[in-house]
Amino acid sequence: MTSFKRISDAGNLTGKVALVRVDFNVPMENGLVTDDTRLRAAVATVQTLRTQGAKVALLSHFGRPKGERVAEMSLAPIAGAFAKVLGANVSFVADCKGEHVKKAIADLQPAGVILLENTRFCKGEEKGDLELARQIAALGDIFVNDAFSAAHRRHVTTAVLAEIMPAYAGINMEEELSALDKALGRPERPVMAIVGGAKVSSKIDLLKHLVTKVDALAIGGGMANTFLFARGHSVGKSLCERDLVDTAREIEAIAKASGCDIILPRDVVVAKEFKAHAAHRVCGLDEVADDEMILDAGPQSVAILATAMDVAKTVVWNGPLGAFELEPFDKATVSAAKAAAARTKAGKLIAVAGGGDTVAAMHHAGVADDLTFISTAGGAFLEWMEGKPLPGVDALRS
Template sequence: MSFKSLDDLDDLSGRRVLTRVDLNVPMDGGRVTDATRIERVLPTIRELAGKGARVVLLAHFGRPKGQAVADMSLAPVAKALSEHLGRPVAFASDCIGDAARSVVDALGDGDVALLENTRFHAGEEKNEAAFADAVASLGDIYVNDAFSAAHRAHASTEGLARRLPAHAGRTMQAELEALGAALTTPVRPVLAVVGGAKVSSKIDLLENLVKKVDMLVIGGGMANTFLAAKGKDVGKSLCEHDLADTATRILKAAEASGCEIILPVDAVVAREFKAHAANETVSVDEVPADAMILDVGPASIATVVAAIDKAKTLVWNGPLGAFEIEPFDKATVAAARHAAERSKAGALTSVAGGGDTVAALNHAGAAEAFSYVSTAGGAFLEWLEGKDLPGVSALQA
């Protein structure tokens, strides 16, 4: 897709740049406990400020449902942002009206301000014209650096892009380029690794991927549903038996598209779902009736590693087993580390994100070596599902 980036912005002196960012960070007692999302937007803020822009940040926090909720104020986040940015960040107690305008009007070239939670107004999520107009009146240019919110047609993600010259920030640009390299114009063969608990939450994802990738590894609890659909007894494993027809349909669609489906051939089973529970490795044809599959076995790991070796592009979403508890993290760790090694060597373009994926890759110590790791969650998944993202579409040049 074609879109304007910060490269298309030169002299910004005195220009008010409304910049949509994702500052929906985890908090505990008014303290930010994970600053990843803050760190992701720093390059865009610094670049805009460095070009003399008056940077006006827009963000949401939580789900206040159109009401001002004290616990969902961005005031504590403004303080944390200032610390990470290394410069003052002015804060406005509203994102429209006199409170917002007085703060914006007081900005000098290169100054930064954060406006209060956009979701304190019902017009934000409804993308109401009057609300979007009110916010737009505070700026001259719009920059969207919040891919994570781009799947929502809200005033601050879609409406503003229709009212002001619109550009992608550096985080948005990196995300779009990474996803484009993964699915739109990938170097083949393309491998997708999809794990997680339930097929029901990823039907659209699987149906889209089998049409676009060359190999698809299915792991986690999802794999049990596919194994059951193929006539395997998965014992007491997490399994959506009522989706057998859906699984069969996906398998047939993959065959018709020439996509190789890779399912476990062996499994690590236990009678209890707890760390270091007594376990054994068995063939998927011999899962005990009183046991549950908690990870894939060494033969399956070898198959996944071999697929990674064949691939030139990898898309990863979801763990292969119950990675949160040892020793059922072995498959996820082994596969992630191998993909990281291949990526570091320049032999693989690897893009990962969504759900527990980031946590799983961090657990494996592999995240930093992946080509790109998205923290976008829902937007990342909807992109993989082939859905239109309003906040992205609105940026198209």
């Protein structure tokens, strides 16, 4: 993290305008925010800037309007929702550039907060257009990026502004980068990765990269079936990408050459129907009937994972181990998550989890507050795990 400037490096901000990139792309229903996690994540940065006397102008995208003004994708309703979370007034202006926006910001009192309109209403945002960047930059004195979740895109407000303005990492961004550095950048070893999810095809780059970085890789979910099939086990009518058998074997070969231990299920939970509370049984890998599908890892597999966690100093987790949204096929994910949480709380493990279903799975297991860090970044978290450059992060480097 030493290569990133923080807000504390910005000096005296009294009367200055801070353009802050947040991620307010939140779920909404009937004009109301249904999950304010990302709004709450922005509070620390906004309050820090306000305390230092800065005016705060918030930049965010919402949905995919593709450069057009789409009424349903306006950020206007979110201004009120964020005001409640922040405990302070948040005004709104229906654009993100131009003299009228500049005036609206000028009219703010010191420590005032204003939310600008959806940045993706501007055609040049997703293209990283330099002229648009200059127009937005003219609104402020410094740029603060607090949206790691959007850092995998080189858009105007995620990267280009940082290239043409004094730029700093927000507190949420700083915490994310610090946690990720502990997880894979400069981790305490041994390092164990847990990767689940439905398909190998969606995580080929991730798996190939991880086996060169970690000491052990546990594979679960539907993608484990492809690896089991590649090893010659029957998987019945389970989700299985049979055309990726060679890819699975290639990943195992890279892992062997890199000294990474691949951990696959030793027993499985099978059912004939994909539905909650379907009749099910636990069986060995060579006992799956042709009309059965693997929906979860079995108790022996979870015990092996727990033992591997006892050896590890760091765990990075992405993806559930089974069909966790359907009881009772959530047992492996819940049990493994609780095992990781217990070791983390005991100070024996650094556990970082993130990406899509993983966040939901950790909340479902009731351990979201017990792990070292949970990233809500989704695509950016995955691309970071894959070892790919993140333009929004790279642009912040000193």
